[in-house]
Amino acid sequence: MPFYVSGQIRDHEELIALHPEDAIHKRGINLKTRHEAISINREDRTVTVRNLEDGMFLEQEYGILVLATGARAIMPDIPGINLTGVFPMKEFQDGIDLKSFLDNQKPKKSVIMGGGYIGVEVAESFKRVGMEVTVVEAMPRIMSIMDDDMSLLVEAELRKSGINVITGRRVMGLEGDMLVRSVRLDDGSSVEADCVLVSIGVTPSSEMAAKAGLELGPRGAVQVDRYQRTSDPHIFAAGDCCTVFHRLLCRDVFIPLGLTANRQGRMCGENIILETQGKKLKPFPGVVGTAVTKVFDLEIAKTGIGQMEIERYGIRHIGDVKIKAKTLPGYFPGFSDIWVKLFFEDDSRVIVGGQIIGGPGSALRINTVVAAATKGMRLDELYTLDTAYAPPISPVWDPLLIAARSGMKE
Amino acid sequence: MPFYVSGQIRDHEELIALHPEDAIHKRGINLKTRHEAISINREDRTVTVRNLEDGMFLEQEYGILVLATGARAIMPDIPGINLTGVFPMKEFQDGIDLKSFLDNQKPKKSVIMGGGYIGVEVAESFKRVGMEVTVVEAMPRIMSIMDDDMSLLVEAELRKSGINVITGRRVMGLEGDMLVRSVRLDDGSSVEADCVLVSIGVTPSSEMAAKAGLELGPRGAVQVDRYQRTSDPHIFAAGDCCTVFHRLLCRDVFIPLGLTANRQGRMCGENIILETQGKKLKPFPGVVGTAVTKVFDLEIAKTGIGQMEIERYGIRHIGDVKIKAKTLPGYFPGFSDIWVKLFFEDDSRVIVGGQIIGGPGSALRINTVVAAATKGMRLDELYTLDTAYAPPISPVWDPLLIAARSGMKE
Numbered sequence: 001m002p003f004y005v006s007g008q009i010r011d012h013e014e015l016i017a018l019h020p021e022d023a024i025h026k027r028g029i030n031l032k033t034r035h036e037a038i039s040i041n042r043e044d045r046t047v048t049v050r051n052l053e054d055g056m057f058l059e060q061e062y063g064i065l066v067l068a069t070g071a072r073a074i075m076p077d078i079p080g081i082n083l084t085g086v087f088p089m090k091e092f093q094d095g096i097d098l099k100s101f102l103d104n105q106k107p108k109k110s111v112i113m114g115g116g117y118i119g120v121e122v123a124e125s126f127k128r129v130g131m132e133v134t135v136v137e138a139m140p141r142i143m144s145i146m147d148d149d150m151s152l153l154v155e156a157e158l159r160k161s162g163i164n165v166i167t168g169r170r171v172m173g174l175e176g177d178m179l180v181r182s183v184r185l186d187d188g189s190s191v192e193a194d195c196v197l198v199s200i201g202v203t204p205s206s207e208m209a210a211k212a213g214l215e216l217g218p219r220g221a222v223q224v225d226r227y228q229r230t231s232d233p234h235i236f237a238a239g240d241c242c243t244v245f246h247r248l249l250c251r252d253v254f255i256p257l258g259l260t261a262n263r264q265g266r267m268c269g270e271n272i273i274l275e276t277q278g279k280k281l282k283p284f285p286g287v288v289g290t291a292v293t294k295v296f297d298l299e300i301a302k303t304g305i306g307q308m309e310i311e312r313y314g315i316r317h318i319g320d321v322k323i324k325a326k327t328l329p330g331y332f333p334g335f336s337d338i339w340v341k342l343f344f345e346d347d348s349r350v351i352v353g354g355q356i357i358g359g360p361g362s363a364l365r366i367n368t369v370v371a372a373a374t375k376g377m378r379l380d381e382l383y384t385l386d387t388a389y390a391p392p393i394s395p396v397w398d399p400l401l402i403a404a405r406s407g408m409k410e
Numbered sequence: 411m412p413f414y415v416s417g418q419i420r421d422h423e424e425l426i427a428l429h430p431e432d433a434i435h436k437r438g439i440n441l442k443t444r445h446e447a448i449s450i451n452r453e454d455r456t457v458t459v460r461n462l463e464d465g466m467f468l469e470q471e472y473g474i475l476v477l478a479t480g481a482r483a484i485m486p487d488i489p490g491i492n493l494t495g496v497f498p499m500k501e502f503q504d505g506i507d508l509k510s511f512l513d514n515q516k517p518k519k520s521v522i523m524g525g526g527y528i529g530v531e532v533a534e535s536f537k538r539v540g541m542e543v544t545v546v547e548a549m550p551r552i553m554s555i556m557d558d559d560m561s562l563l564v565e566a567e568l569r570k571s572g573i574n575v576i577t578g579r580r581v582m583g584l585e586g587d588m589l590v591r592s593v594r595l596d597d598g599s600s601v602e603a604d605c606v607l608v609s610i611g612v613t614p615s616s617e618m619a620a621k622a623g624l625e626l627g628p629r630g631a632v633q634v635d636r637y638q639r640t641s642d643p644h645i646f647a648a649g650d651c652c653t654v655f656h657r658l659l660c661r662d663v664f665i666p667l668g669l670t671a672n673r674q675g676r677m678c679g680e681n682i683i684l685e686t687q688g689k690k691l692k693p694f695p696g697v698v699g700t701a702v703t704k705v706f707d708l709e710i711a712k713t714g715i716g717q718m719e720i721e722r723y724g725i726r727h728i729g730d731v732k733i734k735a736k737t738l739p740g741y742f743p744g745f746s747d748i749w750v751k752l753f754f755e756d757d758s759r760v761i762v763g764g765q766i767i768g769g770p771g772s773a774l775r776i777n778t779v780v781a782a783a784t785k786g787m788r789l790d791e792l793y794t795l796d797t798a799y800a801p802p803i804s805p806v807w808d809p810l811l812i813a814a815r816s817g818m819k820e
Contacts, residue, residue, distance in 0.1 A: 247796075258806045259799045285794035292798040301798055363803045364774045367810070370795050371781040384695035385780050386657075388702040388711055389669045393773045396668050400777070 040065065040212035042232055064234055064272055067222055068265065069205040071240035071256045075198055076113075080174030086196045089118050098197075102129060107195035110134070111183045113171050114200035115142025120154065120295045122197050123163050134164040134191050136183065138200075141167050145291060146300065146355055147307040149322065150341060153357050154300060161296045166191075202256055204241045217243040219254035226283035228268040236272060238264035245286035248304050248352055248373060249313060253289070260287050288353075290370050292363045297336070301366035304353025304373040305343050317346040321407035325399040327361045332391045338362050340403040342369070342379070349379045349408070361393075365400055379407045450475065450622035452642055474644055474682055477632055478675065479615040481650035481666045485608055486523075490584030496606045499528050508607075517541060517605035521593045523581050524610035525552025530564065530705045532607050533573050544574040544601050546593065548610075551577050555701060556710065556765055557717040559732065560751060563767050564710060571706045576601075612666055614651045627653035629664035636693035638678035646682060648674035655696035658714050658762055658783060659723060663699070670697050698763075700780050702773045707746070709773035714763025714783040715753050727756040731817035735809040737771045742801045748772050750813040752779070752789070759789045759818070771803075775810055789817045 034052040041048065046059045073088030075081055085107065087098045101107070110126045112119045115137035126133045135142060135158065142158070142165060143151040158165050170186040174196060182190045204221040206214075215231035217223035222242040224230055230237050240256035244264065264284060271281040290303040310318055320343045328335035336359025343353035354369035356362050372382050383404035389396050397405075444462040451458065456469045483498030485491055495517065497508045511517070520536045522529045525547035536543045545552060545568065552568070552575060553561040568575050580596040584606060592600045614631040616624075625641035627633035632652040634640055640647050650666035654674065674694060681691040700713040720728055730753045738745035746769025753763035764779035766772050782792050793814035799806050807815075 257799065259796065262806050287796040290796045290798055292800045292803050294800065294802040299803065301803075303796070303798075361771070361774055363798055363800070364771055365777070367775070367778045367795070367797045367808065368781050370797055371778050371785070371787065371792075374795055375781070375785045375787060375791070377781065377785060381785070382781075385777070385784055386669065386697040386700045386713070387777045387780055388700055388713075388773055389667065390702045390704060390773070392704040393702050393709065393711075396672050398777065 037069075037208060040208060040214075040235070042212055042235070045234060062234070064236065064275070066268060066272070067209055067230070067235065067237035067241055068239050069208065069241040070261075071202040071204045073198060074201045074203050076171070076200060078171065078173045080176060080180065081198075083174055083176045083180040083196075084178055085176070085180040085194055086174060086198060088198050089122055090202060101195070105179075105194070107131060107193075109192050110195040110197065111136055111171075111191050111193035112197045112199060113183075114198070115139075115155075115165070115167070116145070116199060116201065117143075117291070117293045118199035119197070120158065121293060122199065123158060124161070124295050126195075126197075127161060127163060131195065132164070133162075134166060134183075134193070136169055136171055136185065136191070137165070137167045138170045139167065143300065145306075145308060146302055146357075147341060150300075150339065150355050150357055153339060154295060154298060157296055157298045202240070204254060204256070206241055209235075209237070209241070217252050217254070221254040223252065226286075227271050227281040228264055228284060229271075236268050238268040245284060246289060247286040248288050249309065251313075255287060255289055255291075257287075257291060259290075288370055288373055290366060292366060294363065297359060298357055299360065299363035301356040301363040302354070303366050303370045304351075306341075306353050306355055309353070318352065319344050319346045319407070319410055321403055321410050323399065323403045323406050325397075325402050326395055327359050327399070328393070329391045329395045334360070336360065338365075338399045340365075340399045342382075342403045342407050344379055344407060350376050351379060351382060354403075356399075358399075365398070368400055379404045383408060447479075447618065450618060450624075450645070452622055452645070455644060472644070474646065474685075476678060476682070477619055477640070477645065477647035477651055478649050479618065479651040480671075481612040481614045483608060484611045484613050486581070486610060488581065488583050490586060490590065491608075493584055493586045493590040493606075494588055495586070495590040495604055496584060496608060498608050499532055500612060511605070512539060515589075515604070517603075519602050520544070520605040520607065521546060521581075521601050521603035522607045522609060523593075524608070525549075525575070525577070526555070526609060526611065527553075527701070527703045528609035529607070530568065531703060532609065533568060534571070534705050536605075536607075537571060537573060541605065542574070543572075544576060544593075544603070546579055546581055546595065546601070547575070547577045548580045549577065553710065555716075555718060556712055556767075557751060560710075560749065560765050560767055563749060564705060564708060567706055567708045612650070614664065614666070616651055619645075619647070619651070627662050627664070631664040633662065636696075637681050637691040638674055638694060639681075646678050648678040655694060656699060657696040658698050659719065661723075665697060665699055665701075667697075667701060669700075698780055698783055700776060702776060704773065707769060708767055709770065711766045711773040711776035712764070713776050713780045714761075716751075716763050716765055719763070728762065729754055729756045729817070729820055731813055731820050733809065733813045733816050735807075735812050736805055737769050737809070738803070739801045739805045744770070746770065748775075748809045750775075750809045752792075752813045752817050754789055754817060760786050761789060761792060764813075766809075768809075775808070778810055789814045793818060 036050045038048045046061050049058050049060050073090040109132040112135045115135045123133050141151045143154045172186050173184045174180050175182045180196050182192050184190050206222045209222045215223040222237040224237050224242045228236045228238050239261035243252040246253045267284045274281050288304045292301040322341040324339050326335045327338045338358030341355040344351050351372045387398040388394050446460045448458045456471050459468050459470050483500040519542040522545045525545045533543050551561045553564045582596050583594045584590050585592045590606050593603050594600050616632045619632045625633040632647040634647050634652045638646045638648050649671035653662040656663045677694045684691050698714045702711040732751040734749050736745045737748045748768030751765040754761050761782045797808040798804050
């Protein structure tokens with residue numbers, strides 16, 4: 001029988017939709033909340049669990065163990081990181097704590113450490129509640145998952161919206177007296193801040209797995225095979241704590257995202273059932289690294305291979321094309337600029353990735369690039385797609401078609 | 411040398427974007443505006459043209475002739491069709507005429523004959539300028555391009571928005587004295603109306619082609635091959651006047667739409683050049699019948715095979731699945747209902763069509779179904795797509811994935 005230890009509830013949406021505790025209890029499953037799994041004893045097939053209410057330990061036996069320990073925000077080891085007013089933004093509780101701090105302390109000046117997805121999203125929220133906002137990014141540019149030229153568009157949008165952006169600067173320490181007061185940078189300068197968000201990334205919660213001798217993969221995530229099985233046949237893992245197969249890179253990566261976690265969880269459960277029935281397991285199909293966000297008036301989307309992947313993995317013979325178009329016909333109210341970048345194999349012209357930035361209706365267009373890249377569609381095949389045209393929805397030539405056509409000429 | 415006779419300018423957008431007359435003149439092309447092509451003399455390879463300014467005729471020689479005569483609104487042969495206040499809505503001029511009538515006459519009650527795309531779009535416009543609006547549709551339901559259940563959603567949206575909808579009733583005549591006053595239906599009842607829109611469909615302007623003995627195809631459209639060539643090797647045709655190849659039905663159809671017309675025009679021009687250079691022509695890839703619109707708060711999209719195509723062409727062994735979901739996570743401001751219907755081959759589970767109705771962000775999702783149907787993607791392949799997830803853009807499980815998953819269980 002599988003055994004469940006409560007971890008974080010990843011997705012507040014699901015909490016609302018399913019009331020999982022109720023659902024689990026109704027099914028007669030032994031759910032232990034306020035219990036922390038401490039260590040895995042693989043020889044005995046037991047987990048040492050601490051009851052957080054009374055501090056007592058117990059040994060829980062398992063036939064099959066599932067690790068769904070997730071990931072956690074990286075908190076850098078710098079002076080002042082424990083000052084009041086410094087928050088990560090990963091767990092539901094982080095949001096509650098931050099909200100309560102904003103309500104009670106009414107901070108005026110904020111610094112956001114890290115200009116990735118979380119950083120830019122919170123930058124917008126902080127600005128909207130009336131704070132001065134400075135984003136400090138150690139890399140030469142924010143949103144480094146996107147190409148240089150694309151991330152500069154995001155930076156321009158932040159600046160246009162009154163956000164102060166500092167790139168290529170590292171935070172050396174936080175200063176204050178109980179409450180954070182300023183942020184010290186690596187050039188000796190300081191930025192005043194009575195509220196600091198730490199959003200420099202997440203790391204898989206894989207320590208317990210590592211201590212039990214399970215194999216770890218990229219970024220220290222629990223290494224799983226395509227069936228969500230770890231290096232121990234009796235232990236499966238799913239979600240932000242483990243690796244995922246990248247369909248286009250053909251390698252395991254650590255890309256902790258909601259849909260992947262959700263999908264791996266289902267797959268893991270299904271495969272455990274199949275295994276107990278002696279049936280053939282189903283491989284997890286993998287991801288293509290799709291990620292989207294919205295910051296102020298810009299929607300930002302990426303899928304597949306881009307500059308970052310090309311550099312990181314030394315991929316060769318990839319061409320790209322970038323176009324600027326409109327989301328709607330130029331005479332229709334509400335149109336806005338949209339930039340589309342497509343990546344393709346030089347020779348075959350097979351699409352391997354794309355990036356889109358623009359106004360409303362930009363990000364959803366990435367799903368068609370996802371389909372194209374997953375199915376190995378060529379630029380000329382994308383170009384011939386009979387896409388939607390109606391003035392409130394799209395121009396005659398969808399920006400994706402324009403990009404494909406331009407790419408065909410490259 | 412190709413020879414150009416000015417026809418309608420199909421797309422106001424292009425007019426704005428390109429100023430085609432200027433562009434054509436600059437290229438040293440002989441453009442004759444205010445000239446009407448009267449007949450084609452295929453033996454002599456000439457076109458008889460009338461100068462609309464002085465009424466004189468001339469014979470214009472051609473090496474290759476392109477027919478781009480478009481389509482026109484069908485005006486039924488019923489009493490009163492020529493009364494003042496009765497308008498089609500096809501040409502740019504129709505819009506100008508209607509606008510001027512609205513401004514000068516300030517009509518209060520309108521009837522719209524035909525509940526297709528144009529009908530429902532204008533119904534919204536008429537309502538927004540403050541008129542009472544009644545849509546009269548001869549078929550049992552409006553938007554008959556959509557499935558029964560889907561078109562009922564559109565009808566409900568119209569009614570919710572204060573539009574009166576009468577289905578299964580034919581307009582027998584228009585009554586009035588110079589100005590239209592009422593519309594008589596086939597059950598003997600009358601609807602008051604001082605403004606009537608006729609939007610019962612369009613018909614290809616193919617009379618000249620027919621008179622010249624060119625082969626006609628479905629709905630009387632000029633029959634072209636995949637290279638845009640008519641049955642006369644010296645005559646090409648493109649746009650709303652001619653047939654188009656349907657990639658999924660594997661037959662020629664008459665589906666006059668903007669992107670297709672635009673695409674065929676380019677293809678036609680390219681092929682004529684290739685032919686004069688003695689090179690191999692390029693086949694037009696065809697369409698899958700994508701069509702979208704927006705009416706009040708609903709976006710409406712269709713592609714590929716649905717109920718209508720199944721019935722009309724006697725297609726067998728097609729399964730379908732319909733789901734209702736949300737456009738965004740249920741906790742995010744601005745989410746709305748979305749209905750997705752997918753059609754697939756019973757056996758192979760290859761996707762052959764889809765229909766989507768819902769709030770903002772619904773219609774653009776059809777492009778992923780277009781890619782899937784064009785590339786012959788199976789339901790389980792669509793289900794595994796790594797689609798975009800971010801609360802302002804989409805729920806964790808995109809409605810398309812939910813539909814695919816439901817279809818897999820059917």
